[in-house]
Amino acid sequence: MALPIVSVVLPTANAVMVPEAAAEASVSEYPAADRIDFTTHAPAAGTFPDRWICGSPSCMDNQDPAVQVHWYNEHTVFLRQNKAYSYEAPFLHLYFGNERILMLDQGFTTLRTDWALRDVVDNCIEKWCLRHGRKAEDMELLMAFSHLHADHYAALNQFIDRPNTRTMGLTHEEMVGFWGMTNYPEERVTLDLGGRNVLVWGNPGHVMSEFAYYDTYTQILYTGDMFYRGRCYISFWDRWFDSMKRLIAFVDTHPVTHVVGCHVEISRTGEDYPYGITYQPDEGPVQLTVEELRHAYEVAKTVTKPGIYFTGSVFLCNQTRGTTTIDKNPYAYS
Amino acid sequence: MAQNSYTPSLQGNPMSATGSQYPNGNPNAGYNGAGAKNTDSCVPLHRSGEVVHNYTCDGPAPGNIAFRWIYGSNVAAMNRDPRIQAMQYNEDTYILRENVCVHWEAPFTYLLFGNKGALLIDTGATPEAAYYPLRTTVDAIVTRWSQMRGRKNVPLTVVLTSGEDIAQNQGLGQFAGRPNTTLAPKPLAEMKEFYELGGSWPSGIGKIDLGDRVLDVIPTPGAHKDGVSFYDPYNDFLYTGDLLFPGKINISNDKDYVASLARLKEWKDKHPVKWVMGGHVEMQFVPGKAYPRFATYKPYERLLQMEPQAIDEALTYAREVEGKEMMLVRPDFILLNGVSPDQKTSVFPAGVPNINAPRPF
Numbered sequence: 001m002a003l004p005i006v007s008v009v010l011p012t013a014n015a016v017m018v019p020e021a022a023a024e025a026s027v028s029e030y031p032a033a034d035r036i037d038f039t040t041h042a043p044a045a046g047t048f049p050d051r052w053i054c055g056s057p058s059c060m061d062n063q064d065p066a067v068q069v070h071w072y073n074e075h076t077v078f079l080r081q082n083k084a085y086s087y088e089a090p091f092l093h094l095y096f097g098n099e100r101i102l103m104l105d106q107g108f109t110t111l112r113t114d115w116a117l118r119d120v121v122d123n124c125i126e127k128w129c130l131r132h133g134r135k136a137e138d139m140e141l142l143m144a145f146s147h148l149h150a151d152h153y154a155a156l157n158q159f160i161d162r163p164n165t166r167t168m169g170l171t172h173e174e175m176v177g178f179w180g181m182t183n184y185p186e187e188r189v190t191l192d193l194g195g196r197n198v199l200v201w202g203n204p205g206h207v208m209s210e211f212a213y214y215d216t217y218t219q220i221l222y223t224g225d226m227f228y229r230g231r232c233y234i235s236f237w238d239r240w241f242d243s244m245k246r247l248i249a250f251v252d253t254h255p256v257t258h259v260v261g262c263h264v265e266i267s268r269t270g271e272d273y274p275y276g277i278t279y280q281p282d283e284g285p286v287q288l289t290v291e292e293l294r295h296a297y298e299v300a301k302t303v304t305k306p307g308i309y310f311t312g313s314v315f316l317c318n319q320t321r322g323t324t325t326i327d328k329n330p331y332a333y334s
Numbered sequence: 335m336a337q338n339s340y341t342p343s344l345q346g347n348p349m350s351a352t353g354s355q356y357p358n359g360n361p362n363a364g365y366n367g368a369g370a371k372n373t374d375s376c377v378p379l380h381r382s383g384e385v386v387h388n389y390t391c392d393g394p395a396p397g398n399i400a401f402r403w404i405y406g407s408n409v410a411a412m413n414r415d416p417r418i419q420a421m422q423y424n425e426d427t428y429i430l431r432e433n434v435c436v437h438w439e440a441p442f443t444y445l446l447f448g449n450k451g452a453l454l455i456d457t458g459a460t461p462e463a464a465y466y467p468l469r470t471t472v473d474a475i476v477t478r479w480s481q482m483r484g485r486k487n488v489p490l491t492v493v494l495t496s497g498e499d500i501a502q503n504q505g506l507g508q509f510a511g512r513p514n515t516t517l518a519p520k521p522l523a524e525m526k527e528f529y530e531l532g533g534s535w536p537s538g539i540g541k542i543d544l545g546d547r548v549l550d551v552i553p554t555p556g557a558h559k560d561g562v563s564f565y566d567p568y569n570d571f572l573y574t575g576d577l578l579f580p581g582k583i584n585i586s587n588d589k590d591y592v593a594s595l596a597r598l599k600e601w602k603d604k605h606p607v608k609w610v611m612g613g614h615v616e617m618q619f620v621p622g623k624a625y626p627r628f629a630t631y632k633p634y635e636r637l638l639q640m641e642p643q644a645i646d647e648a649l650t651y652a653r654e655v656e657g658k659e660m661m662l663v664r665p666d667f668i669l670l671n672g673v674s675p676d677q678k679t680s681v682f683p684a685g686v687p688n689i690n691a692p693r694p695f
Contacts, residue, residue, distance in 0.1 A: 058465035059410030059630055060435035066411070084411035087628060114409045275676060276628030278410065278438070327674050331498060331586040333559045 034133060035098055036075065038196035043219035043257050046072035048287055052264070055083030055279035067092075067107075067120045074131070075196070076218050077124050078260075078286075081107045083278045085115050088151040090262045091286055093222060094121065095215055096128050097193020100140035104213060104222060105262065106159070108151035118158035141165040142191075146203075146224025146262060147210035148172070172209035179211070185243065203247075205240025206233055212247065219257040220287075223247065227293065228261020229284050231272070231315045231326075237303070244297050251290050258287035265315075272315065272326040288313055363392060376425055377482050385483040386449050387426065389547045394570035394608040397424035403615070403635065406434030410630040418471045425482075426547070427569055428475055429611075429638075432458045436465050438628045439501040441613050442638060444573055445472060446566060447479055448544025451489040455564055455573050456613060457505030469508035491542065493518040493551075495575025495613060496558035497525055502575065502613055522560040529562070536594070552601060556591030557583060563598065570608040572598065578648050578667070579612020580636045582624050585671040588656045595649040602642050609639035620689040621665035622682060627675055634691040640666060 038044075053064040062084035070078045077094035086108035093104040109115035122136070129136045143159055145152045145168060159165055168178045181187045185202020196217045203212035206225045213222040226232065226243055234240045250256075265273045267282040296311040303309055306319040308326060315326065376387050389395075401421060407413040413435035421429045428445040437459040444455040460466035472490070480488045492509050494502055497520035509515055518528050526532045529540030529551045540551030542564070550565040557576040564573040576583070577594060585591045601607075616624045617636035625632045644666055651669055655662050659672035661679045665686050670677055682688050 057462065058436045058460060060413040060415075060417075060433060061465050062411040082411060085409050087630075109409060114412065274627065276626050278628060278630065327676060329584045329586055329670070329672075329675060331558050331584065332672070333587050 038217040059084040097196035099194030105145045105152045106155040110154045112158045117155040144168040203243045205243045221256045230265025406631040410435040448547035450545025454492045456502040459501045461504045468505040489514045491516045496561045554594035556594040570606045575613040581616025582668045592652045607642040622663045
């Protein structure tokens with residue numbers, strides 16, 4: 001029996017989606033004085049902290065904030081979940097535009113009483129609006145994420161009742177529909193945040209449904225769990241390698257300041273922090289260079305079978321999901 | 335049972351987990367002093383001078399793990415449980431657990447008393463007294479115990495089930511300089527001398543005399559090359575540390591591991607063993623499922639104590655994994671031989687219900 005084709009009507013972001021070339025010609029409706037110029041000075045300078053909060057020897061004695069808020073620059077915020085709130089300690093991004101705000105990922109703790117991400121984000125938005133003479137309720141918040149794993153959307157429900165907020169959706173079909181894509185993963189669409197364009201395209205490999213985001217203002221390329229300083233669990237090698245090719249083609253044609261992933265699991269000295277650990281005192285920076293991405297691609301070209309391959313900055317865990325281990329029993333003796 | 339049909343002499347003490355007729359010892363037995371009552375306490379109501387306890391008893395000494403162990407919380411930073419949960423098993427045995435949110439290993443530490451002194455087995459995974467006040471806790475229990483017994487002098491000996499195990503030796507430093515205290519040395523050679531096992535390791539048996547309560551020291555390398563187990567003839571407990579506990583057992587040398595279990599089995603066949611008391615709990619209360627490393631929230635933990643048959647089972651399956659790099663799942667423990675501590679397997683023992691405990695979120 002043939003299954004009926006169900007047409008799902010979704011609250012998509014199509015209205016703000018325009019083909020890449022046309023986006024640049026969009027005309028402002030704000031008076032010039034109020035409007036922030038996100039194009040003339042790109043890439044906008046920004047900073048990463050020397051050290052992110054990275055857990056503590058005793059979790060219950062952790063005195064760090066539940067979420068570290070770092071303003072990369074005036075219009076860009078990076079957030080990090082405290083390791084004592086979730087060992088995944090994912091990074092979250094906020095990109096402010098003239099009309100709307102893009103939030104990438106929502107962390108790994110569900111309850112607002114456990115981890116008040118909503119309050120932190122609302123606070124960031126209010127601060128930004130205050131500085132730039134806008135009303136928070138006029139700014140549309142778009143909730144998107146890299147892929148459908150719980151450490152990237154667990155706190156989404158905290159935003160469900162937030163006014164003027166739209167969510168990407170929790171199925172692949174909804175997400176693709178949200179971005180108005182008809183040819184996933186090749187198609188690259190442009191999200192206009194109001195004078196600030198974010199490019200979005202498919203980035204599968206870790207999972208079948210994942211997205212890459214490129215912010216034209218900071219020129220930061222966000223690669224989610226597909227490529228980050230840690231154990232990239234590659235479930236679908238061919239898909240991942242294709243995504244890698246797309247990323248390389250992208251950095252060949254676009255200026256990229258940093259490649260940023262969702263987690264950090266490797267120390268400055270290249271030591272692996274095992275899965276689940278809650279204290280990473282010497283962790284490496286979250287941002288990777290384009291060279292590190294290119295080098296990983298060169299390493300990936302030589303990969304022919306499942307296994308763990310260290311590129312110097314990331315572990316490529318090719319189809320090892322069930323047994324990914326770099327740790328050995330330290331007490332083994334003969 | 336209906337209230338009016340309860341007969342203590344037939345049905346035992348309703349407050350007793352075992353339901354045995356004399357959960358606290360038979361008052362008519364010879365080792366009880368004249369006028370002894372079947373009460374919870376071995377300390378007389380009105381004592382004059384030091385109380386000397388008779389550690390002889392029929393079967394294992396009465397005792398009870400009557401509470402649930404603290405098990406961490408979903409958000410570790412918000413945990414407000416005690417840093418150390420101290421459980422009184424009986425008046426001369428205390429079981430201490432490190433809070434899961436202080437250290438994920440959440441090791442168990444045992445404090446035992448005899449007529450001549452106290453013994454602390456293992457010292458936990460956290461060195462900082464501010465996070466893990468082991469010394470303060472032990473001092474408080476010793477003080478209270480000595481007050482109840484009318485004792486001024488309670489020497490303390492601190493021993494380790496493995497000197498090299500950083501999940502059990504970290505609190506040792508808190509006892510440095512403590513008056514009237516002996517610390518078992520950590521290096522293997524010195525440790526053997528300490529138990530007078532220098533010439534007979536690993537087949538010999540050492541002794542720790544607490545005063546009418548003499549513990550046996552059984553060399554059990556395998557999980558650690560300096561592993562030892564302690565046999566407590568009062569509670570009939572075997573304290574096995576990392577060698578045998580309800581969790582993922584990392585075998586560090588499979589030949590030694592099998593030999594040690596064989597020695598424990600031989601010991602168990604010759605001596606009464608009530609429970610095997612390991613150093614950690616990692617299994618869930620569904621069979622064959624363990625919490626991953628570093629988990630700080632374990633609401634569905636298995637009990638700490640293992641029945642003595644666990645030794646036979648562990649021996650059987652240790653022989654099966656000997657010489658092979660593999661992971662083997664059993665209902666009450668998991669053996670990891672030559673593989674990573676994070677190893678996973680899709681092989682589940684036949685005939686064991688494969689149940690997944692709910693995942694906390």
